[in-house]
Amino acid sequence: MFWGFIEIKIINMMGREFEKILKSKLYETKPPSDFIPDWNRFLEFKRKKELEQKRRVLGIVLRFAAGFTILFGVGLGVYQFAFRDTVSNELAVVTTNVETTPDNGVTESREILPENLLIEPETNQESVQADGSIENIGLSAQPSLLSEVSTKNLAEAASMDLGETSSIVIPKPDQSTIAGKQPGTRETQVDALVVNGQIEINSYKTENTEIRPYTLGPQLIAGFIVEKESIQTKEQTISSYDIDEYLREFSELYPEEGEKVPAKWSTGLFANALASNVTGLVADKDYSIGNDYANTKYFNTSYNTDALWTNCTFTSANGVIASAEQLYYNKPLKHNPPLTLSATASWAVTPKIELESGLVYTYLYSYYDEYSNFNSYSQKVHYLGIPLSVAFNYLPEKSKFDIYNIGGILAEKCLSATGVIKSYQNSELQEYEMEKIKSPHIMLSANIGLGIGYDIFTSLGLFAESYVSYYILDEDQPVTFKTENKFNMNLRLGVRYKFNTK
Amino acid sequence: MKEDDTRLASKVTEEQLIDGCRNNDWVAQKELYSIYAPKMLSVCLKYLKNRELAEDALQEGFMLVFNKIESYGKLGSFEGWLRRIFVNVSCDNLRREKILQLNDQLDEASTFTDKELNALEKIESEELVNSLTELPDHYRVALSLHAIEGFTFEEMAEMLKIKTSACKATYYRARQCFGDLLRSKSLI
Numbered sequence: 001m002f003w004g005f006i007e008i009k010i011i012n013m014m015g016r017e018f019e020k021i022l023k024s025k026l027y028e029t030k031p032p033s034d035f036i037p038d039w040n041r042f043l044e045f046k047r048k049k050e051l052e053q054k055r056r057v058l059g060i061v062l063r064f065a066a067g068f069t070i071l072f073g074v075g076l077g078v079y080q081f082a083f084r085d086t087v088s089n090e091l092a093v094v095t096t097n098v099e100t101t102p103d104n105g106v107t108e109s110r111e112i113l114p115e116n117l118l119i120e121p122e123t124n125q126e127s128v129q130a131d132g133s134i135e136n137i138g139l140s141a142q143p144s145l146l147s148e149v150s151t152k153n154l155a156e157a158a159s160m161d162l163g164e165t166s167s168i169v170i171p172k173p174d175q176s177t178i179a180g181k182q183p184g185t186r187e188t189q190v191d192a193l194v195v196n197g198q199i200e201i202n203s204y205k206t207e208n209t210e211i212r213p214y215t216l217g218p219q220l221i222a223g224f225i226v227e228k229e230s231i232q233t234k235e236q237t238i239s240s241y242d243i244d245e246y247l248r249e250f251s252e253l254y255p256e257e258g259e260k261v262p263a264k265w266s267t268g269l270f271a272n273a274l275a276s277n278v279t280g281l282v283a284d285k286d287y288s289i290g291n292d293y294a295n296t297k298y299f300n301t302s303y304n305t306d307a308l309w310t311n312c313t314f315t316s317a318n319g320v321i322a323s324a325e326q327l328y329y330n331k332p333l334k335h336n337p338p339l340t341l342s343a344t345a346s347w348a349v350t351p352k353i354e355l356e357s358g359l360v361y362t363y364l365y366s367y368y369d370e371y372s373n374f375n376s377y378s379q380k381v382h383y384l385g386i387p388l389s390v391a392f393n394y395l396p397e398k399s400k401f402d403i404y405n406i407g408g409i410l411a412e413k414c415l416s417a418t419g420v421i422k423s424y425q426n427s428e429l430q431e432y433e434m435e436k437i438k439s440p441h442i443m444l445s446a447n448i449g450l451g452i453g454y455d456i457f458t459s460l461g462l463f464a465e466s467y468v469s470y471y472i473l474d475e476d477q478p479v480t481f482k483t484e485n486k487f488n489m490n491l492r493l494g495v496r497y498k499f500n501t502k
Numbered sequence: 503m504k505e506d507d508t509r510l511a512s513k514v515t516e517e518q519l520i521d522g523c524r525n526n527d528w529v530a531q532k533e534l535y536s537i538y539a540p541k542m543l544s545v546c547l548k549y550l551k552n553r554e555l556a557e558d559a560l561q562e563g564f565m566l567v568f569n570k571i572e573s574y575g576k577l578g579s580f581e582g583w584l585r586r587i588f589v590n591v592s593c594d595n596l597r598r599e600k601i602l603q604l605n606d607q608l609d610e611a612s613t614f615t616d617k618e619l620n621a622l623e624k625i626e627s628e629e630l631v632n633s634l635t636e637l638p639d640h641y642r643v644a645l646s647l648h649a650i651e652g653f654t655f656e657e658m659a660e661m662l663k664i665k666t667s668a669c670k671a672t673y674y675r676a677r678q679c680f681g682d683l684l685r686s687k688s689l690i
Binding site: 026030031032 | 535565627652
């Protein structure tokens with residue numbers, strides 16, 4: 001053990017001696033002889049780093065925004081569907097079995113649906129004959145929608161906080177509005193409980209008594225009609241009813257002057273405001289996105305050079321200057337973010353759900369800064385696509401704001417793809433253009449996102465949509481921002497015109 | 503920004519340069535850069551074999567220097583403070599490039615004989631630098647940090663974000679490998 005301890009001590013001493021020698025010889029070493037401090041290079045490096053930092057921050061913000069909007073949208077969707085009954089902006093109404101007891105002793109049972117609150121109840125009418133006998137003439141008033149009064153009162157009731165229990169009297173409309181009838185005495189009383197903006201109607205009671213002349217001809221009074229109605233609630237259950245939907249239905253039927261009428265059709269024009277790949281930096285003219293060397297894929301099985309280029313060699317007066325293979329082999333192609341312009345039309349399937357389709361044009365620009373014999377290479381690719389999307393709006397259609405989830409697919413076809421080489425030959429700039437075969441395949445992408453809209457005028461609105469795209473099929477497509485960033489995030493801005501079809 | 507070349511011509515002390523840099527005076531920054539860039543590049547090159555990576559680390563290091571110069575307390579040597587920043591930046595780059603692959607399996611320690619140490623002392627610095635460059639990255643880094651820069655294993659562990667035991671193991675293996683390399687070249 002003692003000798004072991006001595007051995008370790010010696011090894012440590014030797015080690016320290018080794019370190020001492022190495023430090024004395026290598027602590028100060030000569031810099032490379034060809035190195036000259038270049039302040040401009042430092043400034044350039046600093047500028048790029050700062051730009052990169054800004055992009056990184058913007059990328060994080062965008063990704064956070066995308067994540068938030070998607071989560072918000074999904075959350076809102078789940079909330080809407082799973083907890084629909086507890087949404088505060090709903091009116092609880094009575095669905096009840098009502099026993100109608102007219103004076104002739106016939107008992108009828110019927111169910112009062114929400115609409116019945118706004119429909120004049122059917123009445124049993126009896127006539128008092130000239131000899132004093134009473135005859136049930138079976139006249140029945142046609143149910144009529146009394147939207148104005150009811151809508152107003154229900155809307156008021158919804159916004160009232162009457163405490164735990166209170167009575168709301170919903171007056172019947174003026175009888176003079178009903179042709180052929182004289183005004184009579186009518187009163188409808190609803191005992192309601194208003195809690196957190198919801199109305200729970202506890203009882204519904206209607207009493208009507210009307211006596212009016214029964215005429216057989218002008219100036220000839222044959223008798224009097226005694227109209228009695230007595231409807232009382234016997235049983236009741238509470239259910240929910242969406243007041244927005246309720247009011248919307250009536251406002252559709254009886255729009256007030258100047259009131260916004262829900263649009264069935266709308267058209268939109270928009271442009272891509274920003275594009276970012278989800279895993280990398282935000283695209284910028286100075287920097288490439290994603291894998292710079294990814295265009296070597298052209299020589300993998302998924303990409304076929306021959307299938308994409310008609311002219312694989314470029315010849316000048318001095319002979320062949322490049323082949324497509326030379327041009328593409330292992331060189332970084334930089335991509336600008338896509339420029340997208342769209343024109344779409346939407347059709348409201350329901351007040352909440354819209355189908356959207358149209359045309360989407362995309363322009364993609366990619367380039368090499370330098371390439372061996374060539375000074376530069378640039379590539380322009382044009383796509384035309386047809387989107388098919390479904391949007392689900394969370395806010396009432398009458399609202400000036402829209403918040404909606406949108407998801408769908410986009411099928412795109414490459415219209416043209418051209419590459420241009422600019423090369424100096426004998427100090428003269430020469431351009432060589434090559435035509436790329438249009439890919440026979442369709443590029444398919446799936447999109448999902450969240451949009452917000454604001455109606456500046458009744459028919460014209462602005463909107464912004466943040467969505468994530470994933471390219472499902474991109475076989476044999478020219479290498480562009482899209483093929484290099486299968487999963488990317490976009491922000492698009494636009495205007496939308498809503499057609500009033502009423 | 504108009505360049506004031508007359509100020510460059512005048513002799514300024516290191517302290518004045520540091521104060522100038524603290525005030526974001528770009529003339530002082532430029533002067534500091536031109537004085538220390540060659541030295542610091544040689545520091546970076548000990549860790550990053552690739553010249554391009556080393557020059558990037560140099561620029562990155564100076565960005566950090568100008569941003570953090572407020573934290574220099576004037577107690578220790580300024581060059582020592584600079585060196586540490588550049589070593590840190592180089593190590594960060596190594597980690598970012600995933601060059602370092604350290605494990606903490608400690609081999610049996612080996613060392614140099616007296617004769618070998620005497621021979622080592624006689625070897626030219628350039629020859630040693632060349633041999634050091636031939637070592638695998640993680641060995642070169644371990645030798646540079648501990649033997650040349652004098653960082654403790656704990657400091658190394660903190661800089662490289664690895665376990666102290668891994669630093670120790672790698673350093674001992676690096677020393678052995680370096681000895682073997684010098685022996686194979688018949689330098690010791």
